[in-house]
Amino acid sequence: MDKVLKTLTELHGPSGYEQEVSYYIQEEMRSVAEDVRVDGIGNVTARIKGEKPGPTVLVTAHMDEVGFIVKKIESNGLLRFEKLGGHDDRILLAQKVRVKGRYGLKRGVIGTIPAHYQKFDEAGRVRKHHELYIDVGARSKEEVEKLGIDVGSTITWASELEYLGDEETGRYVGKSLDDRAGCAVLMNLMQSLQDQQFAGEVIALFTVQEEVGLRGAQVGMAQVDCDVAIALDATVTSDTPEPLLDDTLRLGDGAGVKVLDMSLIAHPTVKEHFIQLAQEEEIPYQPELFTGIGTDGGAVALANKGVPTGVLSIPSRYAHAPVEVIDLEDLKAVEKLLLAFIKNNDEQTSFAF
Known part of the structure; x- marks a missing residue:
């Protein structure tokens, strides 16, 4: 099993x-x-x-x-995305993801503002997914395309199955x-x-x-x-x-x-x-x-x-x-x-x- x-x-x-x-x-x-x-x-x-x-x-x-799909590639190389299935917008920030393009899986992160800016932000505001973006390390739209990522490329969480605590707990996380x-x-x-x-x-x-x-x-x-x-x-x-x-x-x-x-x-x-x-x-x-x-x-x-x-x-x-x-x-x-x-x-x- x-x-x-x-x-x-x-x-x-x-x-x-x-x-x-x-x-x-x-x-x-x-x-x-x-x-x-x-x-x-x-x-x-x-x-x-x-x-x-x-x-x-x-x-x-x-x-x-549940996952996501690339909706738009910005000129600075950041990806806008849409949801595939039910997600809670409150947990999206700063999560690692994998984007599947023409050349396999590429690492990405859902971006967020640094904690240093928090005092200038609206306290308690939850950013909707359409306001967020995924950073795959590209500097431009052209670099995104070289990674094999296009509009329609699919996205999942970047986590692996592990024991929670250790194997003695008998509980899995992933x-x-x-x-x-x-x-x-x-x-x-x-x-x-x-x-x-x-x-x-x-x-x-x-x-x-x-x-x-x-x-x-x-x-x-x-x-x-x-x-x-x-x-x-x-x-x-x-x-x-x-x-x-x-x-x-x-x-x-x-x-x-x-x-x-x-x-x-x-x-x-x-x-x-x-x-x-x-x-x-x-x-x-x-x-x-x-x-x-x-x-x-x-x-x-x-x-x-x-x-x-x-x-x-x-x-x-x-x-x-x-x-x-x-x-x-x-x-x-x-x-x-x-x-x-x-x-x-x-x-x-x-x-x-």
Whole structure:
């Protein structure tokens, strides 16, 4: 898991430009799955059939990460940019980024005024992203072009996966854990199913463009039929001391079992099945109810004629920042609960409303 997670998080794949991630997952899945396909916008599907009849279970995780895209190159070599996905303007200043141009990744920083000027500035003012710029070390527009950077070049955070504190904490910090952590769990599941007996079929759907409106899931679901669906995604914890947080979801307390978010009211049969399995298997879990987020589960549930859909969430601190934090024990709990869900199915299993 460590190696796959590190590889996935360090790939460059903002929304709409997930090629590196898609290619990597394709190659890895071809060694374990019977049928691997890539659709026109980059979604990857892989299928594994069990030894006995049973339901078709679709499990989905999104490949894209929040990022930026070059909007304009100034005459002095600074880059103006637009957002790809949801960002908080308050954390943009003075962050390191990577710009992917024609000649690969180039280092950059989002500029800010020095602290010495602060007393002349408006106290408390948050600069909007369209006021900001990225410095890639170029002195002119021509030097930017020599670096291979153009309007339309994509940008991600410049951070690598590391242990927070040290490996004894069991916590990771890095970029794109939303939702490369979910992709790692799904890839690991498909690998482990080679050695497991289960009923039915499992379809893995790795989607693009989740962060800009669940677009990949809408396309992906038009091409598959399933009896039940599970979305894997990072979710936000509320266990730090900010006044607006209510301590209802904690890092390290187990898998999140979705109850409700802005995109989905979890199917009651699927939700209750997760809770029952978690209790029987003694897998740590915590109910998750938060209207400030959405997942591919929202698009999956409304696909075709309607699909019973649940979500397993990976608790995360500092979402959509270069320093997202997850706990390895939560990741393991999600994986165990997902595997238990699949192995518990048989020919009589129903997810009727």
